[in-house]
Amino acid sequence: MKLIDALYKDAPLATRNEITPKLGFLLTILLALAWLIPFLWMGVATLRPSSDGINLMAELMPSLKPTLDNIRDAWEIGDFPRYFLNTTIICTGILLVQFVTITLAGFAFARLDFAGKTPIFYLFLMQLMLVPVLLIVPNLSLVVQLGLYDTLAGVMMPFFASAFGTFLMRQAFEAIPTELEDAALIDGASLIQRIRHIYVPLSLPSFSAFAIISVTSHWNDFLWPLMVINSPDKRPLTVGLSVFTKTAEGTQDWGTIAAGTLMVIAPLLVTFLIFQKRFISSFVTSGIK
Amino acid sequence: MLFSRRLMLGLAMAGSMAGALALPAHAGEGPTEIDLFFPVPVDGKLARDMGTLIKEFNDGHPDIKATAVYTGSYDDTLIKTRASIKAGKPPAAVIMSANFLLDMQIENELTNLDPLIKADGSTKEQFLGQFFPALSGNAVINRSVYGVPFQNSTPLLYINADKAKEAGLDPNKPPQTWAELTDWAKKLTKREGDKVTQWGIAIPCAYDYCGWMMETLTMTNGGRYYNEEFGGEVYYDTPSMLGALTWWSDLVSKHKVHPPGATPGPAVSTSFISGNAAMMMLSTGSLTYVRENAKFNYKVAFIPRNVRNAVPIGGASLIIPAGVEADKQKAAWTLIKWMTSPEKSAWWSRATGYFAPNMAAYKTPDMVDFLNKNPDAKIAVEQLDVAKPWFATYKTVPVRKNLEDEVMLVLNGKKQPKEALVAAQKAADETLKPYNAETSLKLP
Numbered sequence: 001m002k003l004i005d006a007l008y009k010d011a012p013l014a015t016r017n018e019i020t021p022k023l024g025f026l027l028t029i030l031l032a033l034a035w036l037i038p039f040l041w042m043g044v045a046t047l048r049p050s051s052d053g054i055n056l057m058a059e060l061m062p063s064l065k066p067t068l069d070n071i072r073d074a075w076e077i078g079d080f081p082r083y084f085l086n087t088t089i090i091c092t093g094i095l096l097v098q099f100v101t102i103t104l105a106g107f108a109f110a111r112l113d114f115a116g117k118t119p120i121f122y123l124f125l126m127q128l129m130l131v132p133v134l135l136i137v138p139n140l141s142l143v144v145q146l147g148l149y150d151t152l153a154g155v156m157m158p159f160f161a162s163a164f165g166t167f168l169m170r171q172a173f174e175a176i177p178t179e180l181e182d183a184a185l186i187d188g189a190s191l192i193q194r195i196r197h198i199y200v201p202l203s204l205p206s207f208s209a210f211a212i213i214s215v216t217s218h219w220n221d222f223l224w225p226l227m228v229i230n231s232p233d234k235r236p237l238t239v240g241l242s243v244f245t246k247t248a249e250g251t252q253d254w255g256t257i258a259a260g261t262l263m264v265i266a267p268l269l270v271t272f273l274i275f276q277k278r279f280i281s282s283f284v285t286s287g288i289k
Numbered sequence: 290m291l292f293s294r295r296l297m298l299g300l301a302m303a304g305s306m307a308g309a310l311a312l313p314a315h316a317g318e319g320p321t322e323i324d325l326f327f328p329v330p331v332d333g334k335l336a337r338d339m340g341t342l343i344k345e346f347n348d349g350h351p352d353i354k355a356t357a358v359y360t361g362s363y364d365d366t367l368i369k370t371r372a373s374i375k376a377g378k379p380p381a382a383v384i385m386s387a388n389f390l391l392d393m394q395i396e397n398e399l400t401n402l403d404p405l406i407k408a409d410g411s412t413k414e415q416f417l418g419q420f421f422p423a424l425s426g427n428a429v430i431n432r433s434v435y436g437v438p439f440q441n442s443t444p445l446l447y448i449n450a451d452k453a454k455e456a457g458l459d460p461n462k463p464p465q466t467w468a469e470l471t472d473w474a475k476k477l478t479k480r481e482g483d484k485v486t487q488w489g490i491a492i493p494c495a496y497d498y499c500g501w502m503m504e505t506l507t508m509t510n511g512g513r514y515y516n517e518e519f520g521g522e523v524y525y526d527t528p529s530m531l532g533a534l535t536w537w538s539d540l541v542s543k544h545k546v547h548p549p550g551a552t553p554g555p556a557v558s559t560s561f562i563s564g565n566a567a568m569m570m571l572s573t574g575s576l577t578y579v580r581e582n583a584k585f586n587y588k589v590a591f592i593p594r595n596v597r598n599a600v601p602i603g604g605a606s607l608i609i610p611a612g613v614e615a616d617k618q619k620a621a622w623t624l625i626k627w628m629t630s631p632e633k634s635a636w637w638s639r640a641t642g643y644f645a646p647n648m649a650a651y652k653t654p655d656m657v658d659f660l661n662k663n664p665d666a667k668i669a670v671e672q673l674d675v676a677k678p679w680f681a682t683y684k685t686v687p688v689r690k691n692l693e694d695e696v697m698l699v700l701n702g703k704k705q706p707k708e709a710l711v712a713a714q715k716a717a718d719e720t721l722k723p724y725n726a727e728t729s730l731k732l733p
Contacts, residue, residue: 077337136368140376149378226365227372230324230358230380243336243359254559 045258046070070259078240079233080263087236090155091215097160098214099207106169107195127163133223140227154228159218165210172206173199205281212279219268237264320354321620323381327357328366328605338640346627353620363497363605364686370610374398379610381621384439387427387606391520391681394430395724400609402434405622420646426517426678428606436606437629438646440637442572443600443672444505446593447579450586452477452567463590467536470593474546477567489546491566492537495553499696500689502570504601504680506533511596520683521725525692526714532595534706538699551697572603573669576642580663589665591672598675604643644669683724691716
């Protein structure tokens with residue numbers, strides 16, 4: 001209980017002796033541990049020499065003779081710096097274009113009046129219900145016709161418009177009082193200026209919430225990049241990593257898999273740790289939980 | 290955008306034009322560039338071995354530049370190949386799961402290899418004569434060659450010899466029938482109260498593997514899994530399959546010597562290597578992995594029979610998709626012949642554990658040497674005498690999943706074998722309906 005007391009020393013005096021917040025803390029710590037164990041295992045397995053054999057593979061106790069062999073193996077099988085670069089280009093490229101498209105589309109659905117607005121919006125939302133696999137062949141044909149087969153641009157293209165993002169921005173913009181826009185209108189602000197100086201700054205939490213969702217989903221996407229990319233030097237991380245993990249006939253080298261996985265998730269993990277506070281507050285204020 | 294193909298093409302063209310200007314005597318257009326799609330069905334290190342193989346090919350063939358494109362699992366490879374054919378960008382060659390060839394041929398997605406064989410001055414019989422006869426079933430469709438066997442497997446029974454001795458069993462006389470296998474599994478299962486600390490046997494059941502193991506058990510039970518002559522019929526609801534599934538389910542729920550639930554291949558091999566399962570049925574493709582990782586003596590044996598000895602072929606063949614241009618087809622054919630030659634076939638077999646489909650591979654000095662040191666690698670080859678083609682129908686993957694979904698329910702204890710097989714047959718008949726409407730039920 002000492003740990004909890006320590007965590008608790010900043011709490012307001014009145015609540016310090018209540019039992020419920022303490023239970024809450026305890027529960028949080030348990031959940032955190034449950035969350036941490038796979039990461040811990042991954043770290044331990046990465047450093048475990050293969051001479052330890054598969055018997056010890058599931059153990060959380062680190063090996064007494066840690067080795068970097070697994071990391072070296074994984075590093076040699078795939079050109080990981082290149083995969084990192086490709087994934088980063090894909091995720092940033094998609095996100096930047098999405099910011100423009102979802103802002104404009106979200107604004108149109110929230111504030112503009114045009115014929116068939118509601119049906120068009122629902123049509124837009126229907127995109128959320130389509131399984132991406134269904135669209136692989138038509139999307140790929142389009143990518144080929146545009147001359148983007150086997151390019152990173154081809155991987156990004158289908159995601160430039162986002163139904164979810166549009167929906168999210170529409171909700172955010174609708175929550176902003178029209179009086180603010182009216183005031184700007186009186187001052188002679190153009191449409192773009194109103195979006196730029198009123199709607200966007202007031203919706204920053206929604207933007208960062210969307211950024212997290214967009215980046216993590218495209219960081220993890222496997223099937224679509226696998227379809228578009230042929231050249232080994234244009235592979236993203238997921239395709240590179242799957243060389244270790246996708247097996248049909250039944251063998252796996254857990255040490256190398258752990259090392260490869262660690263290399264793939266490390267950047268996301270570090271980013272999350274650095275921007276943790278900001279991420280959480282953006283989710284809380286944007287209302288997605 | 291950043292690495293747009295047009296830009297690259299432009300640069301390449303500018304480069305080759307500059308080259309042509311500088312060296313007017315050289316009239317060639319540079320090497321033919323081809324892609325080879327390859328799945329990694331066994332172990333990540335194979336991706337490195339494949340890189341070595343293709344580099345060696347390119348070094349020896351300056352007029353061809355092949356690129357090995359990694360394409361995920363067998364199922365992912367089929368999706369990617371199909372999508373790229375439909376989008377008009379087929380790769381020149383693909384290492385394709387051997388049982389997908391029939392479905393692809395029905396959909397007109399394969400190049401008939403007969404003209405290429407003929408152009409070499411060879412006949413179909415001579416060409417196929419290099420390979421084990423059991424492999425023809427998955428390579429020849431309507432008497433035309435559509436695939437070249439490259440990495441092939443059969444299921445094997447792996448036995449932890451140390452544990453067998455410990456239990457008073459003789460690992461040199463492995464179980465030959467289901468009855469003996471059940472008996473071995475019972476003796477090899479260890480319990481502490483209700484908890485099992487060591488399983489007698491583990492058989493994988495995950496998508497792709499599950500169908501293959503069901504075919505294995507059904508065949509050793511005297512049955513057939515599908516109509517080998519015609520892609521529109523499967524025999525799920527039959528006595529031979531009911532017996533096979535009931536026996537498998539009995540190992541789990543009646544004798545309690547097989548871990549419950551559907552276990553994927555890697556989990557099975559891991560528990561065998563760790564001593565958690567004393568026997569397993571797994572592909573010969575895992576043999577190299579077991580050899581390198583087992584810290585105990587192990588034995589490899591034929592799959593035990595109930596009625597007869599039989600195993601299905603597994604693994605993959607090399608194909609040329611439909612719609613590949615003539616010069617690329619020719620380059621791909623050169624690559625395919627090189628990869629399936631005795632030396633390369635033997636090298637790949639030693640690296641992976643798959644058996645080499647080219648019979649002459651077993652006469653190369655390196656292979657003779659290797660087999661002397663590792664007699665276990667011979668078992669899969671010996672088993673070829675009783676091998677039959679691998680399950681292949683119209684829409685192979687969905688038809689296979691129709692059965693696998695039901696088998697998983699049985700192994701999870703949620704369904705009885707009979708009702709599962711009836712449901713599987715109904716679902717498969719539904720999946721096969723369009724093809725039958727076009728063929729067997731289309732009456733004049």
